Amino acid sequence: MAADVIALHDLVFRHPGNHHPTLAIPELRIGAGQRVALIGTSGAGKSTLLRLLDGRLRGWSGSCAVLGRPLDPDSPPPRLWRRSVGFVFQEFALVERETVRQNVLNGRLGHADALWSLTGRFGAPDHAAADRAIQDVGLDEFAKRRVDRLSGGQRQRVAIARCLAQEPRIVLADEPISSLDPVTAHTVLDLLRNSAVDRRATLVISSHQPQLVAGYVDRFIALDRGRIVFDGPPNAIDETQLSGIYGETA
Amino acid sequence: MTTAKGKSASREEVLHQRDLEWQRGWGQFLLSVVIVLVVVWSWNGSEIELYRLAESGGRIAEFLARMMPPDLSVLPVVIESSAETLRIAILGTVGCIVLSIVLGMLAATNLSPSWIHVPVKAVLAVIRGIPLILVAMLMVGAVGLGALPGILAIPFHATGMLAKFYAEAIESVDPAPMEALESVGATFLQKLRFGAWPQIAPDILRDTLFRFEMNLRESLILGVVGAGGIGFYIQMYVRAFQYEKVATLTIVVIAFVVLIELANNAIRRLLR
Numbered sequence: 001m002a003a004d005v006i007a008l009h010d011l012v013f014r015h016p017g018n019h020h021p022t023l024a025i026p027e028l029r030i031g032a033g034q035r036v037a038l039i040g041t042s043g044a045g046k047s048t049l050l051r052l053l054d055g056r057l058r059g060w061s062g063s064c065a066v067l068g069r070p071l072d073p074d075s076p077p078p079r080l081w082r083r084s085v086g087f088v089f090q091e092f093a094l095v096e097r098e099t100v101r102q103n104v105l106n107g108r109l110g111h112a113d114a115l116w117s118l119t120g121r122f123g124a125p126d127h128a129a130a131d132r133a134i135q136d137v138g139l140d141e142f143a144k145r146r147v148d149r150l151s152g153g154q155r156q157r158v159a160i161a162r163c164l165a166q167e168p169r170i171v172l173a174d175e176p177i178s179s180l181d182p183v184t185a186h187t188v189l190d191l192l193r194n195s196a197v198d199r200r201a202t203l204v205i206s207s208h209q210p211q212l213v214a215g216y217v218d219r220f221i222a223l224d225r226g227r228i229v230f231d232g233p234p235n236a237i238d239e240t241q242l243s244g245i246y247g248e249t250a
Numbered sequence: 251m252t253t254a255k256g257k258s259a260s261r262e263e264v265l266h267q268r269d270l271e272w273q274r275g276w277g278q279f280l281l282s283v284v285i286v287l288v289v290v291w292s293w294n295g296s297e298i299e300l301y302r303l304a305e306s307g308g309r310i311a312e313f314l315a316r317m318m319p320p321d322l323s324v325l326p327v328v329i330e331s332s333a334e335t336l337r338i339a340i341l342g343t344v345g346c347i348v349l350s351i352v353l354g355m356l357a358a359t360n361l362s363p364s365w366i367h368v369p370v371k372a373v374l375a376v377i378r379g380i381p382l383i384l385v386a387m388l389m390v391g392a393v394g395l396g397a398l399p400g401i402l403a404i405p406f407h408a409t410g411m412l413a414k415f416y417a418e419a420i421e422s423v424d425p426a427p428m429e430a431l432e433s434v435g436a437t438f439l440q441k442l443r444f445g446a447w448p449q450i451a452p453d454i455l456r457d458t459l460f461r462f463e464m465n466l467r468e469s470l471i472l473g474v475v476g477a478g479g480i481g482f483y484i485q486m487y488v489r490a491f492q493y494e495k496v497a498t499l500t501i502v503v504i505a506f507v508v509l510i511e512l513a514n515n516a517i518r519r520l521l522r
Binding site: 054056076079080081082083085086087089091092093094095096097098102106108109110111112114115117118120162163166182205 | 439
């Protein structure tokens with residue numbers, strides 16, 4: 001069995017002022033190279049869990065180790081760790097006035113020299129990684145175009161390319177298809193899965209569209225009010241369980 | 251029953267609406283009366299005599315005739331004093347930029363805590379309220395005649411406005427790309443350089459150019475109070491009744507302002 005790249009134990013997180021925990025996970029392990037979908041309704045804790053795994057959540061209790069490094073609930077992880085964990089943001093989080101290429105190169109900031117890069121110059125390995133990522137997401141012809149002149153689907157592909165340029169060992173994607181039409185959503189999911197497989201990276205996607213993501217992952221983790229209510233292969237979840245998680249909307 | 255209640259409620263709403271409209275109508279009428287009274291007070295207090303204006307038509311024509319033809323012998327003086335005006339505006343703007351970067355960051359609500367940004371914003375508002383000509387007179391009194399009081403007066407006066415613009419640009423930064431860059435492993439300086447700066451650069455450059463243009467216009471008249479530049483010669487020739495020379499200076503000032511305006515417009519187009 002593959003080594004665990006994510007290991008949570010007795011993890012609890014409450015938003016300030018909330019009595020009910022946003023996350024309460026007694027045990028969770030994800031092996032290297034797995035492709036996992038976090039499913040559940042809005043507010044189930046999917047995005048909070050992804051932020052935790054990305055090292056950006058503070059004030060939790062319990063233990064959380066990612067890529068073998070125990071995270072500290074009170075301080076951010078070091079730069080070398082952060083560059084190994086890629087994150088695809090729901091609303092893309094791109095620098096709108098910059099070109100596709102510059103946004104993808106920004107994914108190399110964790111690798112680039114901290115001072116030299118301030119001049120705007122990146123090394124050959126950074127350019128090569130950015131070129132490959134742009135090519136992988138099929139945006140070669142748009143590389144010099146400003147991001148604010150792209151469609152929603154193209155922007156999401158830029159966000160994925162930025163993440164891939166990082167050469168991460170884990171890819172975390174927060175609702176990457178929530179604002180996309182079904183055809184574009186399949187393209188993006190395909191891209192995420194293939195890129196993760198090519199790079200032997202672990203993939204964790206959050207989504208409230210389980211039917212759409214089922215074909216792209218090998219494990220479903222369903223969250224309901226911060227607790228894991230299902231953990232298994234996508235084909236093991238039935239309509240009754242989905243109805244229990246999503247109510248009438250399933 | 252429900253219908254009756256609904257009708258009653260909507261009738262009350264209509265009456266309330268009428269009441270509001272009536273109050274609004276009275277408010278507008280009273281405001282109009284106050285505005286008319288203020289204008290009448292200003293007119294009477296200023297002792298404006300229209301017949302004097304009508305009678306001075308000939309004198310105005312004679313005054314304009316005395317400006318013709320413009321005396322080009324002052325061109326060397328004009329060129330040197332224009333260059334001094336430009337130097338005052340450039341150095342004043344540089345000082346203003348340095349102060350505005352620091353004060354703009356301190357005044358930005360998303361960078362500084364309220365116990366810093368509230369007083370800094372108040373100080374900037376006070377600075378904006380002090381007229382440049384007054385600051386220039388004080389500086390002339392403090393450091394003497396010449397370009398130096400102008401170079402000192404401009405940053406003091408202009409920082410109140412430019413720092414406010416810088417603070418507003420910083421406050422408009424979208425935090426999402428900054429968070430994304432933190433996630434990829436960027437350092438604090440890398441986040442500022444690649445996340446914040448591209449977002450605010452066009453606004454900062456546009457505001458700085460606008461302020462430079464204003465500084466240049468204002469430095470043209472600083473010489474009137476002895477703070478260097480072309481304004482000094484304008485007031486000198488006016489007092490000596492050498493209107494042909496004043497005409498040359500006026501033409502150069504207009505050309506100067508138009509050129510700067512054109513250059514600024516071209517640069518702004520590039521920044522879009």
